[in-house]
Amino acid sequence: xxxxxxxxxxxxxxxxxxxxxxxxxxxxxxxxxxxxxxxxxxxxxxxxxxxxxxxxxxxxxxxxxxxxxxxxxxxxxxxxxxxxxxxxxxxxxxxxxxxxxxxxxxxxxxxxxxxxxxxxxxxxxxxxxxxxxxxxxxxxxxxxxxxxxxxxxxxxxxxxxxxxxxxxxxxxxxxxxxxxxxxxxxxxxxxxxxxxxxxxxxxxxxxxxxxxxxxxxxxxxxxxxxxxxxxxxxxxxxxxxxxxxxxxxxxxxxxxxxxxxxxxxxxxxxxxxxxxxxxxxxxxxxxxxxxxxxxxxxxxxxxxxxxxxxxxxxxxxxxxxxxxxxxxxxxxxxxxxxxxxxxxxxxxxxxxxxxxxxxxxxxxxxxxxxxxxxxxxxxx
Amino acid sequence: xxxxxxxxxxxxxxxxxxxxxxxxxxxxxxxxxxxxxxxxxxxxxxxxxxxxxxxxxxxxxxxxxxxxxxxxxxxxxxxxxxxxxxxxxxxxxxxxxxxxxxxxxxxxxxxxxxxxxxxxxxxxxxxxxxxxxxxxxxxxxxxxxxxxxxxxxxxxxxxxxxxxxxxxxxxxxxxxxxxxxxxxxxxxxxxxxxxxxxxxxxxxxxxxxxxxxxxxxxxxxxxxxxxxxxxxxxxxxxxxxxxxxxxxxxxxxxxxxxxxxxxxxxxxxxxxxxxxxxxxxxxxxxxxxxxxxxxxxxxxxxxxxxxxxxxxxxxxxxxxxxxxxxxxxxxxxxxxxxxxxxxxxxxxxxxxxxxxxxxxxxxxxxxxxxxxxxxxxxxxxxxxxxxxxxxxxxxxxx
Ligand SMILES: Cc1cc2nc3c(=O)[nH]c(=O)nc-3n(C[C@H](O)[C@H](O)[C@H](O)COP(=O)(O)OP(=O)(O)OC[C@H]3O[C@@H](n4cnc5c(N)ncnc54)[C@H](O)[C@@H]3O)c2cc1C
Numbered sequence: 001x002x003x004x005x006x007x008x009x010x011x012x013x014x015x016x017x018x019x020x021x022x023x024x025x026x027x028x029x030x031x032x033x034x035x036x037x038x039x040x041x042x043x044x045x046x047x048x049x050x051x052x053x054x055x056x057x058x059x060x061x062x063x064x065x066x067x068x069x070x071x072x073x074x075x076x077x078x079x080x081x082x083x084x085x086x087x088x089x090x091x092x093x094x095x096x097x098x099x100x101x102x103x104x105x106x107x108x109x110x111x112x113x114x115x116x117x118x119x120x121x122x123x124x125x126x127x128x129x130x131x132x133x134x135x136x137x138x139x140x141x142x143x144x145x146x147x148x149x150x151x152x153x154x155x156x157x158x159x160x161x162x163x164x165x166x167x168x169x170x171x172x173x174x175x176x177x178x179x180x181x182x183x184x185x186x187x188x189x190x191x192x193x194x195x196x197x198x199x200x201x202x203x204x205x206x207x208x209x210x211x212x213x214x215x216x217x218x219x220x221x222x223x224x225x226x227x228x229x230x231x232x233x234x235x236x237x238x239x240x241x242x243x244x245x246x247x248x249x250x251x252x253x254x255x256x257x258x259x260x261x262x263x264x265x266x267x268x269x270x271x272x273x274x275x276x277x278x279x280x281x282x283x284x285x286x287x288x289x290x291x292x293x294x295x296x297x298x299x300x301x302x303x304x305x306x307x308x309x310x311x312x313x314x315x316x317x318x319x320x321x322x323x324x325x326x327x328x329x330x331x332x333x334x335x336x337x338x339x340x341x342x343x344x345x346x347x348x349x350x351x352x353x354x355x356x357x358x359x360x361x362x363x364x365x366x367x368x369x370x371x372x373x374x375x376x377x378x379x380x
Numbered sequence: 381x382x383x384x385x386x387x388x389x390x391x392x393x394x395x396x397x398x399x400x401x402x403x404x405x406x407x408x409x410x411x412x413x414x415x416x417x418x419x420x421x422x423x424x425x426x427x428x429x430x431x432x433x434x435x436x437x438x439x440x441x442x443x444x445x446x447x448x449x450x451x452x453x454x455x456x457x458x459x460x461x462x463x464x465x466x467x468x469x470x471x472x473x474x475x476x477x478x479x480x481x482x483x484x485x486x487x488x489x490x491x492x493x494x495x496x497x498x499x500x501x502x503x504x505x506x507x508x509x510x511x512x513x514x515x516x517x518x519x520x521x522x523x524x525x526x527x528x529x530x531x532x533x534x535x536x537x538x539x540x541x542x543x544x545x546x547x548x549x550x551x552x553x554x555x556x557x558x559x560x561x562x563x564x565x566x567x568x569x570x571x572x573x574x575x576x577x578x579x580x581x582x583x584x585x586x587x588x589x590x591x592x593x594x595x596x597x598x599x600x601x602x603x604x605x606x607x608x609x610x611x612x613x614x615x616x617x618x619x620x621x622x623x624x625x626x627x628x629x630x631x632x633x634x635x636x637x638x639x640x641x642x643x644x645x646x647x648x649x650x651x652x653x654x655x656x657x658x659x660x661x662x663x664x665x666x667x668x669x670x671x672x673x674x675x676x677x678x679x680x681x682x683x684x685x686x687x688x689x690x691x692x693x694x695x696x697x698x699x700x701x702x703x704x705x706x707x708x709x710x711x712x713x714x715x716x717x718x719x720x721x722x723x724x725x726x727x728x729x730x731x732x733x734x735x736x737x738x739x740x741x742x743x744x745x746x747x748x749x750x751x752x753x754x755x756x757x758x759x760x761x762x763x764x765x766x767x768x769x770x771x772x773x774x775x776x777x778x
Contacts, residue, residue: 128740129649131719136652155740156720177652199739201723202748209739268516278765335755339514339763340539343585343756350585354752361715361722367660 003298009073015050016077024081026348032084033204037162039084044117053091054115056239057099061111068239068304072246072297079250082348082355084205086120086159092243093158094121094167097236101184101224110186122163124154124210125233132364134237135230136177139212141170141185147218150185153211158362160208161198164189168212172227184229186221187212203358204351231309237363238316242304244359245297245323251352251359252290252327255334258349259283262338279337286333289326296322314376321369324360331356383677385452393456400464403429407732409465413640415746416732417588418467420503420545426467427500436498437474444482444490445498451683458632468633470542473497473504477550480567480616484608493548493569507537507551507570507594508617514539515766517552518561518614522596524553524568531555531568531606533576533599539760543579543592546572556611567613569605576600584756586749587727621762628761629679629699630707634672637710641665644717644743655717668709675702694774697767704757704764715751722748 005013023043032040047053055070057063064070071092078087091114098110098121113119130136139152150170160166166187174181187194193215198208224232263274263283273279300319306312331353335342338349360366385393408422430436438457440446449457461469478497481489496502513520522535533553543549549570556564570577576599581589608616642665645656656662682695715722721740728734729745738745758764772778 126720128721131648131650131655133651156723197739200725202725202752203723207723267512268514268519270516270519273515276765278768332755336758336763339759340509340591340756343753343759345583345585345587350752353755354585357715357748357751358723361719365716365719367658367664367716371660 020081038206048117057111068301072301075243075246076250079247080254089122089159093123096239101232122160124157124168128155132368139170150212150215157208182229184223203355241316242300245300248327249297252330286330293323293326317369317372324366327356396460412465431499462632462636502547505543505546507549531601533596537594540592562614565613567607585752629703697770711751711754714747
């Protein structure tokens with residue numbers, strides 16, 4: 001066992017902590033969220049210069065060969081900053097999916113462009129009636145000449161509005177929720193028949209609804225093998241889960257610090273409210289929850305890279321459910337302990353709370369992942 | 381012991397239902413049921429309709445123009461009103477300042493203010509909290525200095541709900557600084573149109589304007605607008621806080637919200653079946669329903685015992701704690717039921733006249749904001765921590 005971060009990881013954390021402190025103060029972030037795109041292209045270039053956008057990619061694709069613990073370091077810092085840039089959609093979801101599933105030729109064509117910041121991607125997988133069920137895909141794909149034709153809809157595609165290209169899953173065979181028969185396609189934003197409507201999300205981010213009306217794509221846009229995309233999508237989403245767990249832990253740490261500071265400075269009844277034992281214990285519960293969540297986030301990061309898919313799946317669901325529960329407690333109590341100040345738009349506390357809430361509803365909520373884990377007990 | 385409603389009470393319920401069907405404007409109930417923004421006029425219109433029926437003040441005694449209804453009848457009224465989608469009768473005039481004016485105001489004040497509350501002419505807001513005085517209300521600093529037949533008021537109130545619509549504000553102000561802080565407080569009624577009153581919006585976590593700062597700069601208030609004696613305002617305020625708490629159980633509203641939750645859970649899908657068939661989710665609904673079932677009876681028990689004691693006792697804190705927790709749980713479940721469609725932020729969809737396309741199901745738009753907003757329920761009206769202190773000290777004697 002070794003819980004040490006590498007020197008590179010420590011350096012990465014220091015760099016990002018400085019970046020958040022200097023370039024990502026809360027008021028600047030608030031203004032950014034209100035711009036048309038909702039994030040800064042300058043920051044994106046800075047991320048590229050820092051190597052963040054190429055972090056998980058192999059050398060052969062001008063990447064840094066990073067692992068999921070490196071992602072954790074990035075996402076925890078991004079949590080603290082409530083970073084709005086489409087890192088999660090482009091690098092974590094689409095990046096890992098391409099890295100692990102695309103042909104060498106596709107990787108060589110795409111990953112360096114992602115790494116350099118030239119290209120943004122988004123993953124269009126979930127559909128309106130599927131809730132969090134991964135295999136329930138109704139978007140269809142049929143052969144069309146030498147290529148394919150896609151029809152269907154994709155729901156709440158994270159950072160879809162700025163994506164140059166989409167990774168779209170579609171059913172080429174099988175019944176409505178069969179694990180077999182799903183395929184993945186790379187679709188340009190401006191392909192005829194692809195309709196995109198982008199909107200703001202509750203946490204200040206952006207998402208989009210996609211409608212594919214007989215979208216025609218060439219043979220080369222198929223990613224991986226026909227009908228076998230689900231395990232790859234599942235794996236990429238597990239990297240996503242690990243990243244969201246890390247982001248949550250970053251936010252929880254920031255909320256605990258803000259709450260501690262508030263309990264020390266806010267005075268009622270002639271004393272700092274932190275003198276009230278019931279509030280001390282509440283903050284202690286938040287602190288414990290965060291430490292426990294941190295442990296699970298670490299486990300999630302390490303297991304995201306694990307080779308055995310069953311073990312990986314189980315652990316990532318365990319982490320998503322557990323971190324979600326702790327995040328819910330910390331978010332709600334941070335608000336409560338701030339009194340009226342906890343529910344106003346002006347303070348960052350409300351914004352951290354909102355982000356924790358949306359994370360809990362992304363890539364499966366607490367109930368969904370608790371259910372997956374619970375079901376895995378039957379298989380054992 | 382009989383926990384059934386009597387034939388008279390059932391008759392009363394039937395009468396209310398018929399009235400609501402006939403008189404509640406459809407545009408208003410649609411807004412309430414769909415979670416759209418309510419305008420000032422929606423509240424006022426409904427109050428005027430109730431008043432025309434003689435039901436403008438369900439919690440008041442008849443001699444002041446109220447209905448004289450029993451606690452059980454008021455409960456039935458709340459329940460039927462909420463089920464029909466009637467707007468909440470805001471408590472600030474009817475349930476907060478009016479009981480104080482009735483108990484401690486003089487005849488002139490009762491004649492001036494009470495009729496205009498019950499007929500919907502005046503909108504009241506509550507000026508208690510200040511930036512430095514929330515839970516510790518008695519530390520308030522807004523000063524009222526006596527100058528002849530006026531008080532001159534200087535200071536700031538905050539978190540003032542819907543002050544942007546208000547004609548009047550009832551305030552706790554400091555009129556003496558000697559002795560215990562509780563001893564130098566007076567209860568003033570201040571016309572919001574007075575020169576020197578400024579209202580500044582505070583935006584909440586759902587992006588909406590519901591609360592405000594209210595500033596007083598050399599505001600002249602006639603001495604005749606003081607309720608009761610100078611420096612006795614704290615006693616009146618405590619009396620009022622009891623009334624605020626009973627309203628806050630919100631059983632009727634929670635029942636309506638729970639029904640909406642079930643409807644949503646029937647329309648959402650999980651693994652190709654209605655979400656309500658998912659045992660994990662259904663258990664959560666069932667659990668909050670049990671809480672609400674118990675609270676309904678507790679509420680009636682506490683309210684009935686108050687009949688003899690007149691003012692609500694510290695047991696009312698139970699209603700505030702449980703009522704607010706239930707409201708929050710239901711709001712959280714409504715949001716969670718949406719799955720991914722809890723994420724879109726579509727504030728324009730909260731406008732009743734908006735006819736754009738909703739992102740996700742048509743009931744989705746208000747729910748996540750509502751969950752954020754409802755974190756307030758365990759904070760306002762005396763936070764739940766403070767309510768537990770009250771029970772610990774006043775009920776348990778710790
Ligand atoms: C949406 C909203 C609407 C409101 N509307 C109005 C209104 O119309 N008029 C009005 O006058 N006020 C209004 N309020 C104010 C409300 O009453 C106060 O927010 C409340 O009393 C808490 O005060 P505070 O916000 O200053 O928090 P604080 O008193 O600073 O409390 C901070 C935290 O410390 C805890 N705490 C404080 N003292 C103790 C203690 N002794 N023991 C244990 N825990 C303690 C609190 O429970 C809370 O968790 C509103 C508030 C909100 C959020």
